[in-house]
Each structure stands twice: as structure tokens, then as C-alpha cells.
Amino acid sequence: MSPAAMDALPPLAPVDREESLAGKVYRRLRAALMSGRLSPGQKLVHRLLAQEMQVSPTPVREALLRLVSEGGLDLDARGIAWVPRLAPERYKEIMELRVELEGRAAARAAELATPEDIAALRAIHARVAEGRLRNDARMVLTENELFHFHTIALARMPVLQRMVESLWVQAGPTINLLFTVPRPVAPQDHPHVALLAALAARDPVAARAAVERDLREHGAVLADMLARPAAPAG
Amino acid sequence: MSPAAMDALPPLAPVDREESLAGKVYRRLRAALMSGRLSPGQKLVHRLLAQEMQVSPTPVREALLRLVSEGGLDLDARGIAWVPRLAPERYKEIMELRVELEGRAAARAAELATPEDIAALRAIHARVAEGRLRNDARMVLTENELFHFHTIALARMPVLQRMVESLWVQAGPTINLLFTVPRPVAPQDHPHVALLAALAARDPVAARAAVERDLREHGAVLADMLARPAAPAG
DNA sequence: ATTTGGTGTTTGCTATAGCAAATGCCGGTT
DNA sequence: AACCGGCATTTGCTATAGCAAACACCAAAT
Secondary structure (H helix, E strand, O other), rough: OOOOHHOOOOOOOOOOOOOOOHHHHHHHHHHHHHHHHOOOOOEOHHHHEEEEEEHOOOHOOOOOOHHHOOOOOEEOOOOOOEEOOOOOOHHHHHHHHHHHHHHHHHHHHHHOOOOOHHHHHHHHHHHHHHHHOOOOOOHHHHHHHHHHHHHHOOOOOOOHHHHHHHHHHHHHHHHHHHHOOOOOOOOOOOHHHHHHHHOOOOOOOHHHHHHHHHHHHHHHHHHHHHHOOOOOOO | OOOOHHHOOOOOOOOOOOOOOOHHHHHHHHHHHHHHHOOOOOOOOOHHHHHHOOOOHHHHHHHHHHHHHHOOOOOOOOOOOEEOOOOHHHHHHHHHHHHHHHHHHHHHHHHOOOHHHHHHHHHHHHHHHHHHHHEEEEEEHHHHHHHHHHHHOOOOOOOHHHHHHHHHHHHHHHHHHOOOOOOOOOHHHHHHHHHHHHHHHOOOOHHHHHHHHHHHHHHHHHHHHHOOOOOOOO
């Protein structure tokens, strides 16, 4: 085998092993954070969770600690895990970092995306738009997330991707709590459409600008909601 | 207590609790990664580590899994933790992200730093320069790290700071393995000096540029070393 | 020299138990 | 009604045990 052929070989993939129980629990909790099924202020007690999930406490504890490590859960003074309530400044910081990192990923994606990649994104965006028409918040959130992470994956920057995931985990409960379906916009006005055009045109600058616009518009709405004083107790 | 006085109160600090054993182990391992005492390719077996540290395996396992979660350690197909060897592309991605995130922190720090902050940074930098004069790699690395994280802390962006720490943990073993003390430069030519001047002048653009220059110069040297084929076996 | 099979050891992962500290509940007192 | 004390329960954290799979080592066969 010549050196050139070695260079052309894909890297060896790790041998798939059955996922551990702790890994399964972690994924479920992580998805629950990103999708808002776990709400800000919720307490997660590993023994109780273990009972609910009908597993022993050790893997649940491990899963919770993983999520703490990536910022998705906070520990209180006693070591109990809680879903964080985002202060406005924290939310603002997270969104600022998303603008930068997701914008960077989009720019890179514009250099690397294939027509098939772009077609897949179009299909996802069509479902985002449908969710908007149907005023279906769950659908919009789910497909929007899929759209974003599909885009980011095109950039082939694994460290950045993991960072962005962590930001989504951190912001997920709050975003989902506050989210209302935006009014439908004219199809050509949606930032996703601008991003798709930029990807097709292999234009990194336009791709970044589209993502920035998307996140800034969306982020400003929620930032306003967060900055309001809490409603009087009903 | 009037609303204005409430706004002026510092946030309640969490009650300090004695750090758990797992937390202690985590900190030690993390510091070992950042400082290079753990080398790329090293295998970390939780039972053996527990014996060395004279603690039981559970907290060691928890500490290792935390470090896996933040990217500092990789798991192989069998679930064993290893200190990662950085491929050139991975190193490049990490440095690119550091340039962006640390640059951003420096720009923010330029807006927020007090004269006392800047004096403290000068003192740290003086020790960096001394380490260079003495050709003391350990001293340079230690003080340089202190300089960087002192700067980042001035930005008061906790999410960003945690991300940067994670990047340092990921790159620490490789950087320390390859590091050689750069030749001393004229004092005014060191990027830290440019950063200090930018902080004093409250100039975010110059601050960012100084950090970018620092990281790019340093990063290019190591990227070259990583890109070279491994030396023939001796 | 290489391959195969058997055996012992290692290792991750999970389950369980137990300790100490914190929390919650209830009754009694003011 | 509010406060206090006693007791039971909860909870994090750690230690230990055990299972299954993987690995390492060695001897025998080719």
C-alpha cells in the first residue's frame, strides 16, 4: 500500500459497542433538556429518576454528572442537580456565542456542502415552514433544531459542534418554555432560505450573515421576554 | 428595602461546601491535563488510578467521566479513557476557536478592566518574560496560562470561560509535549505587552488583535511540529 | 515461526449498601 | 400564628461486590 493510498483511506471508525445504560440515560435527559421537556427550576434527584426509569441509581448519577459537566444542569450547595433558570445576561451570552460559533460553522459549510446536503436541508426547512403555517410549536422547534445541526455538521468541525450542542443544552429549557410560533413570513424572507441560497452559491460571508440574522431576530424576542419582570402571582 | 437597593446587592453566593472526593480527583486530573503531566496516548484505568491515589474507584470513575464529557479524555471502544493525541486538523480547529473566543474575551476585558486588574496582569507577564530569559519552560507555561485566564476572567463571560477551559484541557497534553521556550523577544514586541496597552487604553479592537497575534504565532509553531511525520524510531 | 486453545487477570459497568448531612413533618410551647 | 425540638425520611456520596467481556499469557500443535 503506497503512502498516497493510505492518505486516501477514511479513518478507522471506532468499533460500535452497545451503549451503556448510563449513556442511554444521558441521551434521554439531554434530549429532554434541549427539547424543553425538562423545565427551568426542575430538581433532578438521581434516586427518584432511577425509580422512574426502573434502573439502578449509579448510571443515573453518572448521566446527571455528565450533564452538569457540560453546563446543562447546575448543582446546588448540597450537590442536587437542577435545570437552570437562565438569567437575561446568561441568555444573552449564550446567544452571542451561538451567533459566533454557528455563524462560523455556516461559513465553513458553505465551502463544503454538496448539492445533496443542501437538498436535505431544504426538506428540513420545508417542515419548519409547515410547522409555522400550522402554528405547531413542537414541530417548529424540532425541525429548526434539526436544520441547525444539519448545517453545523456540514462544517466538519467536531470541537465547535460539541460546543454548540452544549449551548443548546444550556438554553433549551428556557427557549422551549418561552417559545411561541412566530408569524409566518414570506418564504423568501426566512433566514433559512438565505442560508440555503448562500450554501448553494458557496458564499461563506452570506451564509454567516444569514445565520446571524436568524439567531439575532429569534434571540431578541426571547431576551425581551426574559428581561420582563415576572408576572404577578395569579 | 427599596427596589433600587435590591438591584445594588450582590447576588447570593452559593454556600461553600467541602469539595467531594470526586471533585478533588477531577481537579487534579484536569490540572494534570492542562499542564502536560498527563501525556497524549496515556491510558487512564480508574481502578489503577484509585489505587495510586488511595481512594475507592467510584469517585475516580466519576472524575474521569467528567473529563470525557468536556473533551479532555477520549473513550476507546471498550470504554477505557485515554489522553487524546491531537491530529493536526483537531489542533488547528482548537486553535482557531481559541483565537475567536479568547479574542472576544480580550475585547470585552478591555471595556471592563480596572487599573488593579491590569497591574496584576503586568506582574504575571513579568514572570512569563522571566521564564523566557531563564529558558524555564515550566515557568513560561504556568505563568502564560495564568495570564490568559486572568484576562479571560476580566470579560465576565462564564459560559465562554468554561469553553476556553475545555479547549485548554483538550490541547494541554499536546502543547506541553511539544513546547519549547521561544527565544526572548524585545519586551515591547511581546503580544502580551500589546494586550496590556490595549486594556489600559480601553481599546477592544487592539486587545483582540493582540490576543489573535499571540495565539497565531504560538499556534503556527506547534501546528508545524504536529504536521511533521513522526521521527524514525530511535 | 505461526496459529490456536485454554486459563487467569483485568476492566468497564452496574447494583447494592451504608454513612452523614440536610430536609420535612409533627407536636408542643409561647 | 410563629417558633422550637425531636424524629423520620431523603439525598448525595462513597465503598464494595459481582458479572461479562476483553485482554494477556502460555503451552501445544502445525
